[in-house]
Amino acid sequence: MSWMLEEQGFNPDKITTNGNKFIIGNGAMGYRGTLEEYTKEQLTACTLAGLYDKVGDRWREPINAPNGLSTRFVCDGEPLSLLSAAYESHDQTLNIRNATFRRRTIFKAAEGNLIDISSQRFVSMEHLDLIATRIEFKCSKDCEMLVQTGIDGEVWDINGPHLESFVADERDGVLELSAVTHELKQTVSVAETIVWEGMTGQGIIKDGASIYRTSLVYCKAGTSYSFVKYFAVNFGDHRESVAKKSLTRVLEARLDSYETHLLRHETHWERKWELSDVRIEGDEEAQFALRYSIYQLHVIAPTLSEKVSIPARGLSGQVYKGAVFWDTEMFMLPFFLHSQPEVARNLVMYRIHTLDGARRKAEEYGYRGAYYAWESQDTGDDACTLFNITDVFTNRPMRTYFRDKQIHISADAAHGIWQYHEFTGDDSVLVDGGAEVILECARFFYSYSYYKEDKRRFEMLDVTGPDEYHERVNNNAFTNALVGQTLDIALQTAELLRVKHPEAYEALIAKLDFGNDLDNLGKMLSGLYMPQPDPLTKIIEQFDGYSKLEDVDLATLKSRILNKNEYLGGGNGLATTTRILKQADVVLMLHLFKGRYSREVKKANWEYYEPRTEHGSSLSSCIYALVASDIGYADWAYEYFMRTATIDLTGESKQYVGTLYIGGTHPAANGGAWMAAILGFAGLHLDQGVVNLNPSLPGRWSSMSFAVQVRGQSFRISVSGTETSILSNAGNSSAQAFRIGSEERMLKPGDGFSCRISGNEGGGELAG
Amino acid sequence: MSWMLEEQGFNPDKITTNGNKFIIGNGAMGYRGTLEEYTKEQLTACTLAGLYDKVGDRWREPINAPNGLSTRFVCDGEPLSLLSAAYESHDQTLNIRNATFRRRTIFKAAEGNLIDISSQRFVSMEHLDLIATRIEFKCSKDCEMLVQTGIDGEVWDINGPHLESFVADERDGVLELSAVTHELKQTVSVAETIVWEGMTGQGIIKDGASIYRTSLVYCKAGTSYSFVKYFAVNFGDHRESVAKKSLTRVLEARLDSYETHLLRHETHWERKWELSDVRIEGDEEAQFALRYSIYQLHVIAPTLSEKVSIPARGLSGQVYKGAVFWDTEMFMLPFFLHSQPEVARNLVMYRIHTLDGARRKAEEYGYRGAYYAWESQDTGDDACTLFNITDVFTNRPMRTYFRDKQIHISADAAHGIWQYHEFTGDDSVLVDGGAEVILECARFFYSYSYYKEDKRRFEMLDVTGPDEYHERVNNNAFTNALVGQTLDIALQTAELLRVKHPEAYEALIAKLDFGNDLDNLGKMLSGLYMPQPDPLTKIIEQFDGYSKLEDVDLATLKSRILNKNEYLGGGNGLATTTRILKQADVVLMLHLFKGRYSREVKKANWEYYEPRTEHGSSLSSCIYALVASDIGYADWAYEYFMRTATIDLTGESKQYVGTLYIGGTHPAANGGAWMAAILGFAGLHLDQGVVNLNPSLPGRWSSMSFAVQVRGQSFRISVSGTETSILSNAGNSSAQAFRIGSEERMLKPGDGFSCRISGNEGGGELAG
Incomplete structure (x- = not known):
């Protein structure tokens, strides 16, 4: 059944x-x-x-x-x-x-x-x-x-x-x-x-x-x-x-x-x-929804080709131009990394094959390096149009800045490649073009950045973050964090190549004429402005001036809608001048950099942004689920998990804008369902080579179990309300470190490790 | 009559x-x-x-x-x-x-x-x-x-x-x-x-x-x-x-x-x-229109108060909030400077008295120094609202950036004070607060600017220039030129004070804690990006990316209008995504910095921008008249002169937007008529203490004559198609240098100087 x-x-x-x-x-x-x-x-x-x-x-x-x-x-x-x-x-x-x-x-x-x-x-x-x-x-x-x-x-x-x-x-x-x-x-x-x-x-x-x-x-x-x-x-x-x-x-x-x-x-x-099933005991509905989400990912995964990636609507038609967005790296890649790294490799290789398109886009806008397409197809040239939405009041094309300003796409591409390297320990992608992509993305950010002399810091200006209702903002916290990460991994990549693949390193630096830019990246990284939590409220401002926008509640905003198909963002959109956001933005950053922020900060921001989020994107719910798990809000996490896991079952997402069909499947939400389960409820998190588990199961789940691949090794993990166990596959070739709560163990092939948990708060005290 | x-x-x-x-x-x-x-x-x-x-x-x-x-x-x-x-x-x-x-x-x-x-x-x-x-x-x-x-x-x-x-x-x-x-x-x-x-x-x-x-x-x-x-x-x-x-x-x-x-x-x-009349022979209509324009300026000039300036609709009602815009410094001040410097002094003193309001605005936006109000009233706080226009399609307030982004207003204020000093030779305004305003405006620009490391230059980002149909642009050529001027006059002002008023200098630098910022201004001035004429076309791009906008002709653009009151700028405005501009922008820069550009460049840009200008502002025609005179397009200059000089006689400007009355008098256009006549047709231009005359009369004018005040001295100037004469008032106290074409003469009190001109092109060869 x-x-x-x-x-x-x-x-x-x-x-x-x-x-x-x-x-x-x-x-x-x-x-x-x-x-x-x-x-x-x-x-x-x-x-x-x-x-x-x-x-x-x-x-x-x-x-x-x-x-x-x-x-x-x-x-x-x-x-x-x-x-x-x-x-x-x-x-x-x-x-x-x-x-x-x-x-x-x-x-x-x-x-x-x-x-x-x-x-x-x-x-x-x-x-x-x-x-x-x-x-x-x-x-x-x-x-x-x-x-x-x-x-x-x-x-x-x-x-x-x-x-x-x-x-x-x-x-x-x-x-x-x-x-x-x-x-x-x-x-x-x-x-x-x-x-x-x-x-x-x-x-x-x-x-x-x-x-x-x-x-x-x-x-x-x-x-x-x-x-x-x-x-x-x-x-x-x-x-x-x-x-x-x-x-x-x-x-x-x-x-x-x-x-x-x-x-x-x-x-x-x-x-x-065998590689990817997640078994849930105690919740048939969630069990099916999660498996269905995983199914959706399997039917669109490029198993044999590294020249294609996964479009935002999978292979369910031509919607969104069949284009590959950041959805792949940020919402789908984790599933493949943890279950089928060879598919993940194809996905990241796609970015390597489309590097020239990204270079053309950077050049078109007057920058150096690689500016990946917001909507990427076969060549990597951007399929996104400048007038991507029609104004329902005038029937005129509306100028939007999806293509021009979502610079985080280059960070997402670099992040994906680096994640692949981190998870698999496989340098080959870096040597086979991945390092070039990462360096070119970092160079793009350097060339995009500005230095604010008066504040002695680098800033990222005129960008659009995940919340597309607020276009062309300055210092979007998410974007700055991702840019910083790209600079960091670019420097790490260069160092890794220099030490482990010196010939490839020399050839690449010479080919890209990158000598000076390595210094530039270091300078920029140390001076890059990162919006910080407010000392009193702990809120991280989504971008400069966000907190000066109208603080209207979502119901009031919706009551202002005159035409059900009207776009809430853009030049004159209803959300544009308010704090209502389309989708997880700061909260996505809190997920990606979960180790960087205290629970207090994550909690404050989740609580602040959650009621202000319209979830106008199917990429939103899973992120709220993930961070809700992280801060121990299991009920909220479950609700958001179910929203993301059932999106293609209920078919309740928007199907038409005007006469334009925009429906189809939602692979990012499918990948998000997997993330909410494994990275959220099981609390799996690879940190500097150690697999952390910090489970926080929904009340009705008696247990969940699943397989994961880390650094070429296979493991089975079971989590219940009282116990977490890990089994290293006997056929594994090397040991892997795991940490449950504060207890860390190095598992050799065939080893098991169980940890009894008392109390309801996942990741709390350990017993046995 | x-x-x-x-x-x-x-x-x-x-x-x-x-x-x-x-x-x-x-x-x-x-x-x-x-x-x-x-x-x-x-x-x-x-x-x-x-x-x-x-x-x-x-x-x-x-x-x-x-x-x-x-x-x-x-x-x-x-x-x-x-x-x-x-x-x-x-x-x-x-x-x-x-x-x-x-x-x-x-x-x-x-x-x-x-x-x-x-x-x-x-x-x-x-x-x-x-x-x-x-x-x-x-x-x-x-x-x-x-x-x-x-x-x-x-x-x-x-x-x-x-x-x-x-x-x-x-x-x-x-x-x-x-x-x-x-x-x-x-x-x-x-x-x-x-x-x-x-x-x-x-x-x-x-x-x-x-x-x-x-x-x-x-x-x-x-x-x-x-x-x-x-x-x-x-x-x-x-x-x-x-x-x-x-x-x-x-x-x-x-x-x-x-x-x-x-x-x-x-x-x-x-x-x-006596001080201000301009007599025109041969053109009754122009004579009356010009006098009427001067009349309009007299009825609103603050003759006794330095606490008020001239609102954009004069004293004809409450339109535009009775607010003082840049109109005063850039379009009206020249008339008063040349005819009644004591009124000009009141106008510039108004900016000194409202400095604290400008400081508050800078602070509100997170900058240092003085950011003058786009719409200034009694206190200098900005009366301009963030939602200054109503969208005719939805009846919703429309977010506009007049208040936030027209940073050139601070340059205009500094320009006005410096112009007063240049024309009168009177340092007192500088000592009595003018220097403080200039330094604070320059400091504001420094704090607003960004340094583009990758191009080694300072840039002015996210601004709105005179062409308000294009909000939030980067490196608007006009704005950058004005910012550069402010930095320059700030450094000149500081030096002037240091040498001539050392105590005032020390006190001011100490009060403002300006020591470091003087170095910053110098660094910024030498590194400030100034958009240059294209080597081939000679066109100066109005702002970064202007030339990528749709190049539609004005008639086509107007044919797209669905509602006669719809705003052409703003988020979704018809002009926003095209090259159609509201008013003179690059061309205004060519007027203000006429000595900096060759006739070839001025001609190319006038011809390029003129058909793309909608003249949606009453500040536009006079500037096209002025530059047309400068490049010898007398017919065009006359047409634009008549448009600006008759604006309040024909009453043909827009009177209502929706139910809102926006009519009234147009003092900037009135001041523009005077500028078009004296600075345009007579070609009067003070350059480093020398009064230049470069006449180019409209064909039907047999002559024009007028009085001017320069550096406390009075002169009468007559211009005909064949001769230009200058008479220094016998009661003057010092000599003044004049240049007609290439001939320069120092006129002592009571001296006259006549110059015969052959040929039609004003400022051409001299005879006698």
């Missing part, structure tokens, strides 16, 4: 959100949870990772491939579609353990004929270009069933159409459809074949951008009919080689049975869960 | 603009050009200089005194008011030579009785608290005329009511009305008396905030009746002493005849014109 997402009945209003909720994927492709009879009108999409296109001056966005699962049943001339036909029952299921989607519908055709149609599908984790489905049907009365199945090239596009020059063909029972993207002239080629023993003849229908096979089946009442369908998607420069890849994939696929394919696929998923 | 502004007939739509156009005043009071029968509905106002009031959280603004000219005629029971009664003719005249207003109306009463009512009034230049009027009436048939004349305390207020606790009384034929301001509890006391030989008995009517005397006259057909009315206005802390001042003034006034008072008043005006 706690692996199955089930929905009974059919509600047309849920088509869009179910598309997200029932998504399957493998990191290379995402396939939305739509039904075989759906078309682009129902936002059917097979979204490809890493291929983008731009039409005219519209937004550049990822490609949705032609839909190779498109299938229509027509019973005695009557189309069987949930959208139009009568039905007796419908249910659909997502098995998150093996990432399979099932639907079963019993249609009511003429003369009481009940047609039972079911299908199962998966996006193969074995072959990343392959999708397989098995479709069954059965009638309660004899009838003529027309089965039409093929490839629908009429795809859902937000800013398309992106595919043109369609070529459709049929060869040896394989349907092929190729098309070329508008901008980069990349060929997307889909091949499809079915395995249907006893199929009687077929006709081919080509209709512009689609190709279908048609087969007429004389169904006998009570007899089950079924077929298997494979489709493969590839893209690349050369039409022929791309087409051949897809063709070969389906031709090979049909040599094995559907069950064999499924088994191989499941093996991958078993391994994923 | 060229001294008389006449209007025949009556058009109710012109009541408001005629109130401005026919204004009279003496610098202490302005009396709008309204009629005796008007009330606050017709915006009747006697606006007081230097007294402000604030009600609740509404805007602080000046006081309109109770109206002591209020007079009503009722003929055989029928009120004679232009607003309601039938009339045969009406005309009104403003004589700008002696600042008298006349009206004459022939009413048509019952049974064909024609009632001829005329009046003349003036605001005394002899006694600054006195207004006098003479009223005559005559009937064509016998009738009973009820004359009701007194003080109307129901005054026009924009953000009032400001006066409360009215006390009305009559003593010995004098009506007295006192009231107290809301905020500062200042008493405003008005006394009124009439001189009417043969008046038959009177009754007194007190009605809340008003007091009138009533007299019934049995008029004989053809007989003229007349009376004289004096009223005095004073204000201050103590009700009794203030009331006594007004009472004494009118009691003394009645001892002399109206004609005697008028004569004394005229003597003052004769002297003003």
Whole structure:
């Protein structure tokens, strides 16, 4: 039960959100949870990772491939579609353990004929270009069933159409459809074949951008009919080689049975869960929500490619331009670092591969170094537009500064690389370009900074922090802290390279002409202004002058809203002139630098900012959960954990702004759910090579247990209200230090360590 | 003719603009050009200089005194008011030579009785608290005329009511009305008396905030009746002493005849014109417009007080909070410096008296030194609100940064003081506080500045220049130039004091603890970034990134306007994201630093910015006229000169924004007209003690002549198309250097110097 997402009945209003909720994927492709009879009108999409296109001056966005699962049943001339036909029952299921989607519908055709149609599908984790489905049907009365199945090239596009020059063909029972993207002239080629023993003849229908096979089946009442369908998607420069890849994939696929394919696929998923499952006892709802969050991360993780990262809406469509934001490093990376460092490596390598784009952006704005894209796609050039929002009152494009001023993105990229190094102990990413990224990001910050002579300090001016409702502020505490961290890790990186990889060090410093800048970074780091807690209130001001803004409560602010879609930030936004923030900002800093601030400071700031936070971003709740755990506010932590863990289950996030669809999945919130559980409730925290555990479980949880990977070693951790235990995998190759509360222990391979906790406050006294 | 502004007939739509156009005043009071029968509905106002009031959280603004000219005629029971009664003719005249207003109306009463009512009034230049009027009436048939004349305390207020606790009384034929301001509890006391030989008995009517005397006259057909009315206005802390001042003034006034008072008043005006008149031959329209502009400056000039300066709408009401802007120093001061240095001294002393307000503002924003108010009133605290404009689309207050970011105001104040010193050679203003202001302004800029390590330069960030459509920009060329000037004059001032007034110097440096800051100023001046002309195009970028903004033409921009009152600047304004500017910005810099830029640069920038300027401010046209003259574009200069010189004659400026009246007179444009004529067409320019003349007359002008004061000496200058002559007043005490083109001459008292010019380009070759 706690692996199955089930929905009974059919509600047309849920088509869009179910598309997200029932998504399957493998990191290379995402396939939305739509039904075989759906078309682009129902936002059917097979979204490809890493291929983008731009039409005219519209937004550049990822490609949705032609839909190779498109299938229509027509019973005695009557189309069987949930959208139009009568039905007796419908249910659909997502098995998150093996990432399979099932639907079963019993249609009511003429003369009481009940047609039972079911299908199962998966996006193969074995072959990343392959999708397989098995479709069954059965009638309660004899009838003529027309089965039409093929490839629908009429795809859902937000800013398309992106595919043109369609070529459709049929060869040896394989349907092929190729098309070329508008901008980069990349060929997307889909091949499809079915395995249907006893199929009687077929006709081919080509209709512009689609190709279908048609087969007429004389169904006998009570007899089950079924077929298997494979489709493969590839893209690349050369039409022929791309087409051949897809063709070969389906031709090979049909040599094995559907069950064999499924088994191989499941093996991958078993391994994923082995590495990443979190077991919660005592709270079924939380257990499923957390597993579902982890599932969402698995379906979009780039397991084999270091040229793509995870877009802010995963692979659930083209929303947010399919772009990679800071979400990846700050909200998703921790999950992968702790469970599958090889995926984490791909994610950070993506930043290395897009360094030149970041350099171009820095240069465009007149800076040196690397200014990473706020919205990053294949090249690392910024896909974010200057007028990114439409004013609902005038219908005019509104100038926003997401692209220009969220400089913390470069710190986030550097932070991700350094985190990878810290967690894995693996220098290779640094040598293979990571050090270059870190130094270039630090150089960017130096070139962005200003020195305030009158106060003898460096300041970061005219930035936008996580709270995007307040654009272009000075000395955003979060940003300054992240900039300081980048300078620090740049100096550490340089020193590490100098000592351990002197040749690489010399080559890099020479290539970047970085000699003087190393001194500059040191000077800047020691002089960088860090907003401090107010001596009396302990509040850290979010940015210069924040405390002079109107202190209105959230309800009052919302009562001022004239149009439900109006943007609260920007030039004239309602929140802009108040202290209402979009999302965790100072509080995120308190999480990232938890060792730097006392519990008193964290508590004061959590309490101050929490009621002022609108949570207009799905990145907010998990951070409030994390810091609530840290300061011992377990009830608050649980509430915020559940908000972040259920975001894609409830589908309650905003789906449309005006006519623009902005829904989709929320991988950052999914990653946030994992963080809230492991880094929050279990209180896991790696600090200078020591794994700290400071658990604070929600009241209703009797225990939680999970695996983690640290520095190439595997551990299992169990936490209950009374005891915390750690087991070092017997196959580990080296010892690792752990600290529970004040007790520290070095665990050798195969060692265990248990610590009894008395009292409710996590991380309090230790016994035994 | 060229001294008389006449209007025949009556058009109710012109009541408001005629109130401005026919204004009279003496610098202490302005009396709008309204009629005796008007009330606050017709915006009747006697606006007081230097007294402000604030009600609740509404805007602080000046006081309109109770109206002591209020007079009503009722003929055989029928009120004679232009607003309601039938009339045969009406005309009104403003004589700008002696600042008298006349009206004459022939009413048509019952049974064909024609009632001829005329009046003349003036605001005394002899006694600054006195207004006098003479009223005559005559009937064509016998009738009973009820004359009701007194003080109307129901005054026009924009953000009032400001006066409360009215006390009305009559003593010995004098009506007295006192009231107290809301905020500062200042008493405003008005006394009124009439001189009417043969008046038959009177009754007194007190009605809340008003007091009138009533007299019934049995008029004989053809007989003229007349009376004289004096009223005095004073204000201050103590009700009794203030009331006594007004009472004494009118009691003394009645001892002399109206004609005697008028004569004394005229003597003052004769002297003003002697010092300031500009005679133009060949262009009657321009002659009158320029004289009228000068007239407007005379009626608001603070001749006796150094505690007030000139508000942006003069004394024509409460618009713009009666506040003093940079308009005074940059657009009006030159006129007074060249004609009446003692008035110029008062204007600059106002900044000295408001230094503490400027210090408070600097401290409020976290800076040192003096940050002058964008909208300055009596104390120098900033009257400008943070939400100064209402968004027409949402009706919400719009956050604007006029107050926060127009730092050039401190440079303007310092510039004014230094200009005074340069023109007069008078150190006393520096010793009497001017040096302190200059040093504190320079210190403010140092504390506001940032050092860009990466570019080794000081920058001025997050400022708003003259073009208010682009708020919060970096390195506005104008602002940086003005800041540099302030640093420079601060260093010069310190050196001047050190050498010439060593004790004052020591005391000042010690008082301000300025030792280190002198070094800082020097360092900043030598490192301050000054945006330079582009090597290819010669264009000076208005601010960092201006050239990346949309380059839309003005007509296209205007075609995007959805609401005629929408603000083009601010967060989401139409101009904000384009290169369209509100008013001269770079071009103003080219005027102020004309010696610093080549003609080629001035020409390129004038041509570039001129079509992009919306002239949304009345401060713009004169600057385009000045630089057009400088680069030899006489036709353009003339067109812009006429725009600025006729602004209060045509009344074509914007009068209302929504329901808010924003009309009034435009003293900066008036001062700009004088600048365009003398500094532009005559090309007068004081440079390091030498008066340069570089004339470039408009084609239709055969000649212009005017007087100027330089360093305490008087000169007459005549310019024609062929000759420029200068005459040093025989009563002068020292010699003065002049340069016409390349020819320089030292003129001793009584000396003349003529220079023949060949060719049309002003300042070209010299002959003779």
